[in-house]
Structure formats: structure tokens, C-alpha cells
Amino acid sequence: MSEPDRIFSQPQPHIPDFTFNEDVVRVFPDMIKRSAPGYPTIVENIGLLGARFAQPDSVLYDLGCSLGAVTQALRRHVKTERCRVIGVDNSSAMIQRCREYMLAQDSMYQELLPVELQEADILELDFQPCSLVAMNFTLQFIAPEQRLDLLRRIRQSLLPGGALVLSEKLCFADPEEHALLTDLHIDFKRANGYSDLEIAQKRTAIENVMRPDTFETHRERLLAAGFSKVVLWFQCLNFSSMIALP
């Protein structure tokens, strides 16, 4: 279904900033699995978290849904009555392909939650009352100065008893810890077949568009946005996932 990711395999004289265009869409499932340690585990477990936090008559959001991996996990695991999933992404190439994936899922399973896909900027959404919001590696692509306001708006839309699941690549204040986990991440990518050239060129392409924070920065910002508790439920190397409770 997904082509192997060879986007950065040839030397490129000029490396433009990374965008979620059609070339990326074609290889995305392969790219994210080989680049993000723990990704399949996180996606599957967001389905389980959805089953725990979903409330009847509410929305479950998948913000920055890409090809809908999290949306599919939620649709498979959540059985709560009259829930629906809204997947949002501002890449039209992603949303277009995501629609095809959802139709394929519909044809394979019965009684899945209804899903609505929106091509939109999550910074401009009018959030509906929701019991679960998943941002699986999306906040890191939002300009740092806009992150707090977005989290505030999510917090205000979350129903009591709901949850935000926030997965992010982390950086670390301690230079030794940061260097070790960065090196181990490079080892992970190498072990998954990426060459040193691919790793270096991808880093150049992404460093201006993806800006990770430390866990402490995430925690403090989530508390400032009005969340009462932040639980780190998953970490593999420098990739993490948190649950923030209203």
C-alpha cells in the first residue's frame, strides 16, 4: 500500500523545507514507522485511551490526522454510543489519501464510528464539545508562540472526564541526555535502513518546520492552558506521548 521512503536518498544541492506534499503522502506510512520509535504502539494505544475517555454524544478529534492512523484506531476501539471522529489536516494531499483509507476501512469492518475529515488549519477550528483530542506528533509543527492558545481552546472544548493525548518528539535540557537520545534515535533510523545521507538531509529539511520542546515545557504549558494533570504514559528514546486531563 505504501511505497518505501527514498525521498532523501540522493544528494540534493538545495534542500527545501519539509512539507506534507504528494511525494511525502506516497511514502508516509513507511516514513513514520521507520523514523518515529514507538509509533505503532502509540497509535494502537490511543485507540484504547479513546475507549476509556469517550463519552456518548461527543466528538473525538484527531488533529493533524495525516493518513488517519489514529482515526482508524479510534474507530476500531471506541464503542461508545453516538460518538464520531473528526480528523483534521491542512495538507490536501494527506486528506485526499486519508479519505481513500477510510473508505477501505469501512469496507473491511462493520459498526465503525462515523468519521468526518476536514481539510483545515487546526489553529482556525471551532472546536465542538469533545471527550478526546489526539494530537499525535502535530503540535511540534505549530509555531511555538501559537501553541499555548491552541491548547487553551482545546482545554475549553474538552468535556469533564475527557482527555488530550499529546505525542511529541522531545528535546532535553541536559546536553548529555539530549546527545545520547539523539544518537540512539539516529541508530534507530540506521537500523531501519536509512543511510547517513538520508538522515542528514531529512534533518536539514525538517529543522525549521518541526520544533520540539522539553517535557517540562510541555507540562508547564499544558498546566498554563488549564489542564490539571499531565501524565507521561509512553517514551521510547526521544519520542513520547502524554495524557493531559482537564
Ligand code: GEK
Ligand atoms: C499520525 N497524526 O499518523 N493544521 C492542520 N494540520 C497540520 C497543521 C495545521 N496547522 N500543521 C501540521 N499539520 C499522524 C501524524 S504528522 C507528524 C502527524 C509527522 C499536519 C501535517 O499536514 C501532517 O499531516 C501532520 O500534521 C503531522 O498519527 O509527520 O512527524
